[in-house]
Amino acid sequence: MIKRINHIAIVVEDLDSALAFWRDAMGLPVAKTEENPGENVDIAFLPVGESEIELLKPTDTESGIGKYLAKKGQGMHHMCIEVEDIDATMQRLAAHGVQMINDVPRVREEGTRYAFVHPKSAGGVLVELYELPK
Amino acid sequence: MIKRINHIAIVVEDLDSALAFWRDAMGLPVAKTEENPGENVDIAFLPVGESEIELLKPTDTESGIGKYLAKKGQGMHHMCIEVEDIDATMQRLAAHGVQMINDVPRVREEGTRYAFVHPKSAGGVLVELYELPK
Numbered sequence: 199m200i201k202r203i204n205h206i207a208i209v210v211e212d213l214d215s216a217l218a219f220w221r222d223a224m225g226l227p228v229a230k231t232e233e234n235p236g237e238n239v240d241i242a243f244l245p246v247g248e249s250e251i252e253l254l255k256p257t258d259t260e261s262g263i264g265k266y267l268a269k270k271g272q273g274m275h276h277m278c279i280e281v282e283d284i285d286a287t288m289q290r291l292a293a294h295g296v297q298m299i300n301d302v303p304r305v306r307e308e309g310t311r312y313a314f315v316h317p318k319s320a321g322g323v324l325v326e327l328y329e330l331p332k
Numbered sequence: 333m334i335k336r337i338n339h340i341a342i343v344v345e346d347l348d349s350a351l352a353f354w355r356d357a358m359g360l361p362v363a364k365t366e367e368n369p370g371e372n373v374d375i376a377f378l379p380v381g382e383s384e385i386e387l388l389k390p391t392d393t394e395s396g397i398g399k400y401l402a403k404k405g406q407g408m409h410h411m412c413i414e415v416e417d418i419d420a421t422m423q424r425l426a427a428h429g430v431q432m433i434n435d436v437p438r439v440r441e442e443g444t445r446y447a448f449v450h451p452k453s454a455g456g457v458l459v460e461l462y463e464l465p466k
Contacts, residue, residue: 199359202381203337206411208457216455223428224413224421225333246413247336248382253455272456274408277340279358279380287358294357321350321387322406323342
Protein backbone atom coordinates (compact mmCIF):
# COMPACT_ATOMS: atom_id res chain seq x y z
CA MET A 199 0.00 0.00 0.00
CA ILE A 200 2.84 2.40 0.86
CA LYS A 201 5.56 2.33 -1.76
CA ARG A 202 8.34 4.73 -0.86
CA ILE A 203 9.36 8.23 0.11
CA ASN A 204 8.73 9.96 -3.22
CA HIS A 205 10.46 13.18 -2.24
CA ILE A 206 11.58 15.43 0.58
CA ALA A 207 10.89 19.09 -0.15
CA ILE A 208 13.35 21.63 1.21
CA VAL A 209 12.62 25.37 1.25
CA VAL A 210 15.67 27.44 0.32
CA GLU A 211 16.44 31.14 0.04
CA ASP A 212 18.45 30.75 -3.10
CA LEU A 213 18.69 27.85 -5.57
CA ASP A 214 22.32 28.51 -6.52
CA SER A 215 23.50 28.30 -2.89
CA ALA A 216 21.44 25.17 -2.30
CA LEU A 217 22.82 23.56 -5.48
CA ALA A 218 26.34 24.47 -4.39
CA PHE A 219 25.80 22.05 -1.52
CA TRP A 220 23.53 19.33 -2.93
CA ARG A 221 24.87 19.18 -6.49
CA ASP A 222 28.44 20.46 -6.35
CA ALA A 223 29.61 19.30 -2.90
CA MET A 224 27.41 16.21 -2.40
CA GLY A 225 27.57 15.25 -6.07
CA LEU A 226 23.85 14.63 -6.64
CA PRO A 227 22.61 14.92 -10.22
CA VAL A 228 19.97 17.52 -11.08
CA ALA A 229 17.27 15.72 -13.05
CA LYS A 230 15.25 18.84 -13.81
CA THR A 231 14.71 22.45 -12.84
CA GLU A 232 11.38 24.14 -13.29
CA GLU A 233 9.74 27.49 -12.81
CA ASN A 234 6.29 27.04 -11.35
CA PRO A 235 4.61 30.44 -11.51
CA GLY A 236 1.30 28.85 -10.43
CA GLU A 237 2.74 28.07 -7.01
CA ASN A 238 5.29 30.92 -7.03
CA VAL A 239 8.32 28.65 -6.70
CA ASP A 240 11.35 27.65 -8.68
CA ILE A 241 12.18 23.99 -8.14
CA ALA A 242 15.21 21.76 -8.64
CA PHE A 243 14.73 17.98 -8.56
CA LEU A 244 17.67 15.83 -7.42
CA PRO A 245 17.20 12.05 -7.40
CA VAL A 246 18.63 10.09 -4.43
CA GLY A 247 18.09 6.34 -4.78
CA GLU A 248 14.37 5.75 -5.28
CA SER A 249 13.50 9.19 -3.85
CA GLU A 250 14.12 12.79 -4.79
CA ILE A 251 15.17 15.93 -3.00
CA GLU A 252 13.12 18.89 -4.21
CA LEU A 253 14.61 22.31 -3.57
CA LEU A 254 11.86 24.95 -3.46
CA LYS A 255 12.75 28.60 -3.84
CA PRO A 256 9.79 30.94 -3.37
CA THR A 257 9.52 33.70 -5.96
CA ASP A 258 7.36 35.94 -3.80
CA THR A 259 6.69 36.56 -0.11
CA GLU A 260 2.90 36.09 -0.17
CA SER A 261 2.61 32.47 -1.36
CA GLY A 262 2.49 29.58 1.07
CA ILE A 263 6.16 28.72 0.57
CA GLY A 264 7.18 32.38 0.70
CA LYS A 265 5.43 32.86 4.03
CA TYR A 266 6.91 29.62 5.35
CA LEU A 267 10.44 30.81 4.51
CA ALA A 268 9.84 34.20 6.16
CA LYS A 269 8.45 32.59 9.31
CA LYS A 270 10.49 29.43 9.77
CA GLY A 271 13.57 29.92 7.62
CA GLN A 272 15.21 27.36 5.38
CA GLY A 273 14.77 23.65 6.04
CA MET A 274 12.72 20.56 5.33
CA HIS A 275 9.18 21.56 4.38
CA HIS A 276 7.29 18.35 3.67
CA MET A 277 7.68 14.62 3.14
CA CYS A 278 5.87 13.00 0.24
CA ILE A 279 4.85 9.38 0.65
CA GLU A 280 3.93 7.52 -2.52
CA VAL A 281 1.04 5.08 -2.18
CA GLU A 282 -0.51 2.52 -4.50
CA ASP A 283 -4.06 3.80 -4.05
CA ILE A 284 -4.60 7.27 -2.62
CA ASP A 285 -8.38 6.77 -2.25
CA ALA A 286 -7.88 3.67 -0.12
CA THR A 287 -5.21 5.44 1.92
CA MET A 288 -7.45 8.46 2.53
CA GLN A 289 -10.34 6.23 3.55
CA ARG A 290 -8.07 4.50 6.03
CA LEU A 291 -6.80 7.83 7.39
CA ALA A 292 -10.36 9.14 7.74
CA ALA A 293 -11.33 5.99 9.66
CA HIS A 294 -8.52 6.83 12.10
CA GLY A 295 -9.71 10.41 12.51
CA VAL A 296 -6.79 11.93 10.60
CA GLN A 297 -7.44 15.48 9.41
CA MET A 298 -6.55 16.28 5.79
CA ILE A 299 -5.76 19.65 4.18
CA ASN A 300 -7.26 18.32 0.92
CA ASP A 301 -10.38 16.27 1.47
CA VAL A 302 -10.31 14.96 -2.09
CA PRO A 303 -7.17 14.32 -4.12
CA ARG A 304 -6.02 17.06 -6.46
CA VAL A 305 -4.56 16.13 -9.85
CA ARG A 306 -1.39 17.45 -11.46
CA GLU A 307 -1.10 17.98 -15.19
CA GLU A 308 0.75 14.71 -15.78
CA GLY A 309 -1.85 12.76 -13.81
CA THR A 310 -0.31 12.47 -10.34
CA ARG A 311 -3.03 12.53 -7.69
CA TYR A 312 -2.04 14.14 -4.39
CA ALA A 313 -3.35 15.36 -1.06
CA PHE A 314 -1.79 16.84 2.07
CA VAL A 315 -2.35 15.52 5.58
CA HIS A 316 -2.73 18.25 8.18
CA PRO A 317 0.44 18.45 10.33
CA LYS A 318 -1.80 18.44 13.42
CA SER A 319 -2.68 14.85 12.63
CA ALA A 320 0.86 13.81 11.70
CA GLY A 321 2.89 14.94 14.69
CA GLY A 322 3.94 18.27 13.23
CA VAL A 323 5.06 16.91 9.86
CA LEU A 324 3.45 18.15 6.65
CA VAL A 325 2.87 14.84 4.83
CA GLU A 326 1.92 14.75 1.16
CA LEU A 327 0.42 11.63 -0.39
CA TYR A 328 1.12 10.80 -4.05
CA GLU A 329 -0.45 8.32 -6.38
CA LEU A 330 1.44 8.30 -9.67
CA PRO A 331 -0.43 7.74 -12.93
CA LYS A 332 -0.57 4.04 -13.86
CA MET B 333 28.80 7.49 -4.32
CA ILE B 334 25.42 8.49 -2.83
CA LYS B 335 23.17 5.48 -2.32
CA ARG B 336 19.85 6.54 -0.85
CA ILE B 337 18.00 8.38 1.86
CA ASN B 338 18.73 6.03 4.76
CA HIS B 339 16.24 7.65 7.11
CA ILE B 340 14.26 10.74 7.98
CA ALA B 341 14.29 11.44 11.72
CA ILE B 342 11.18 13.03 13.20
CA VAL B 343 11.10 14.47 16.73
CA VAL B 344 7.86 13.66 18.53
CA GLU B 345 6.38 14.48 21.93
CA ASP B 346 4.97 11.02 22.42
CA LEU B 347 5.70 7.73 20.64
CA ASP B 348 2.19 6.33 21.07
CA SER B 349 0.56 9.33 19.37
CA ALA B 350 3.12 9.27 16.58
CA LEU B 351 2.59 5.53 16.08
CA ALA B 352 -1.18 6.09 15.99
CA PHE B 353 -0.56 8.04 12.78
CA TRP B 354 2.40 6.31 11.13
CA ARG B 355 1.66 2.71 12.12
CA ASP B 356 -2.07 2.52 12.72
CA ALA B 357 -3.46 5.04 10.23
CA MET B 358 -0.78 4.95 7.50
CA GLY B 359 -0.19 1.21 7.96
CA LEU B 360 3.61 1.26 8.13
CA PRO B 361 5.28 -1.66 9.89
CA VAL B 362 7.41 -1.03 12.97
CA ALA B 363 10.70 -2.86 12.44
CA LYS B 364 12.10 -2.09 15.86
CA THR B 365 11.73 0.11 18.90
CA GLU B 366 14.67 0.97 21.09
CA GLU B 367 15.47 2.87 24.23
CA ASN B 368 18.70 4.76 23.77
CA PRO B 369 19.64 6.11 27.20
CA GLY B 370 23.03 7.26 25.82
CA GLU B 371 21.30 9.83 23.63
CA ASN B 372 18.24 10.24 25.90
CA VAL B 373 15.75 9.16 23.26
CA ASP B 374 13.28 6.36 22.64
CA ILE B 375 13.18 5.47 18.96
CA ALA B 376 10.78 3.63 16.66
CA PHE B 377 12.03 2.53 13.22
CA LEU B 378 9.46 2.26 10.41
CA PRO B 379 10.70 1.10 7.00
CA VAL B 380 9.28 2.88 3.91
CA GLY B 381 10.64 1.42 0.67
CA GLU B 382 14.46 1.54 0.83
CA SER B 383 14.36 4.19 3.59
CA GLU B 384 13.15 4.41 7.18
CA ILE B 385 11.22 6.87 9.24
CA GLU B 386 12.76 7.19 12.70
CA LEU B 387 10.51 8.60 15.40
CA LEU B 388 12.60 10.16 18.18
CA LYS B 389 11.03 10.84 21.55
CA PRO B 390 13.34 12.68 23.94
CA THR B 391 13.41 11.28 27.46
CA ASP B 392 14.72 14.46 29.05
CA THR B 393 14.73 18.19 28.35
CA GLU B 394 18.50 18.76 28.49
CA SER B 395 19.68 16.52 25.65
CA GLY B 396 20.05 17.82 22.10
CA ILE B 397 16.76 16.31 20.98
CA GLY B 398 14.97 17.44 24.15
CA LYS B 399 16.10 21.02 23.62
CA TYR B 400 15.15 20.84 19.96
CA LEU B 401 11.61 19.74 20.85
CA ALA B 402 11.24 22.50 23.44
CA LYS B 403 12.47 25.17 21.01
CA LYS B 404 11.08 24.08 17.64
CA GLY B 405 8.31 21.63 18.44
CA GLN B 406 7.57 18.37 16.67
CA GLY B 407 8.68 17.84 13.10
CA MET B 408 11.41 16.59 10.80
CA HIS B 409 14.76 16.79 12.57
CA HIS B 410 17.37 15.46 10.16
CA MET B 411 17.85 13.65 6.88
CA CYS B 412 20.35 10.82 6.71
CA ILE B 413 22.04 10.20 3.37
CA GLU B 414 23.78 6.87 2.97
CA VAL B 415 27.04 6.96 1.02
CA GLU B 416 29.41 4.30 -0.26
CA ASP B 417 32.51 5.88 1.27
CA ILE B 418 32.10 8.47 4.02
CA ASP B 419 35.80 9.43 3.97
CA ALA B 420 35.67 10.25 0.25
CA THR B 421 32.41 12.17 0.75
CA MET B 422 33.85 14.20 3.63
CA GLN B 423 36.99 15.00 1.61
CA ARG B 424 34.79 16.22 -1.21
CA LEU B 425 32.67 18.31 1.18
CA ALA B 426 35.79 19.82 2.75
CA ALA B 427 37.11 20.72 -0.70
CA HIS B 428 33.87 22.65 -1.25
CA GLY B 429 34.21 24.49 2.08
CA VAL B 430 31.34 22.63 3.75
CA GLN B 431 31.40 22.86 7.55
CA MET B 432 30.89 19.62 9.49
CA ILE B 433 29.66 19.09 13.06
CA ASN B 434 31.85 15.97 13.24
CA ASP B 435 35.23 16.45 11.60
CA VAL B 436 35.94 12.73 11.70
CA PRO B 437 33.31 9.99 11.41
CA ARG B 438 31.95 8.51 14.60
CA VAL B 439 31.25 4.77 14.79
CA ARG B 440 28.14 3.07 16.14
CA GLU B 441 28.29 -0.25 17.95
CA GLU B 442 27.27 -2.25 14.89
CA GLY B 443 29.90 -0.56 12.75
CA THR B 444 27.96 2.21 10.99
CA ARG B 445 30.21 5.24 10.46
CA TYR B 446 28.43 8.59 10.60
CA ALA B 447 28.96 12.34 10.69
CA PHE B 448 26.71 15.38 10.67
CA VAL B 449 27.01 18.28 8.25
CA HIS B 450 26.44 21.67 9.86
CA PRO B 451 23.02 23.06 8.81
CA LYS B 452 24.75 26.37 7.98
CA SER B 453 26.46 24.63 5.10
CA ALA B 454 23.39 22.67 3.98
CA GLY B 455 20.74 25.37 3.63
CA GLY B 456 19.25 24.91 7.08
CA VAL B 457 18.93 21.13 6.89
CA LEU B 458 20.69 18.93 9.43
CA VAL B 459 22.22 16.28 7.16
CA GLU B 460 23.68 13.08 8.55
CA LEU B 461 26.00 10.92 6.47
CA TYR B 462 26.02 7.14 6.95
CA GLU B 463 28.41 4.49 5.75
CA LEU B 464 27.06 1.07 6.65
CA PRO B 465 29.45 -1.73 7.61
CA LYS B 466 30.51 -3.79 4.58
